[in-house]
Amino acid sequence: MPIWVNEQFDPSGILYSCIACCDQAQAQDCHQTFKDNLSEDQKAAGWVARLRTVESWDEVPANALKLD
Template identity: 55%
Template structure:
């Protein structure tokens, strides 16, 4: 089974504002870097975060993501 890499940008309440999912780890890490760089100082101070994690299948992705494929 192939893991699905999930990159999310969350507000301080834990609400997902952006989600990109891919079976390609390199693409997912690039997305994480972009998500982190796009948080401004105010958002960071308020507690916004970008995170990367894996899930076992597309059904385990918590929201409808933009799906990246090679």
């Protein structure tokens, strides 16, 4: 079962926030919220919202909010 990982990175590539869960619909909703909450200034500066899947909780960043 894949684990969906939502990540938001600042312009220097540092992970700013992360939420992980096993529910695809919930993950996609969260990803859309991450994207929508980035201001135009943040986007222009290089902030990025990313959604990816991993196969193990060991692959999820340690500081993530984990929902299951």
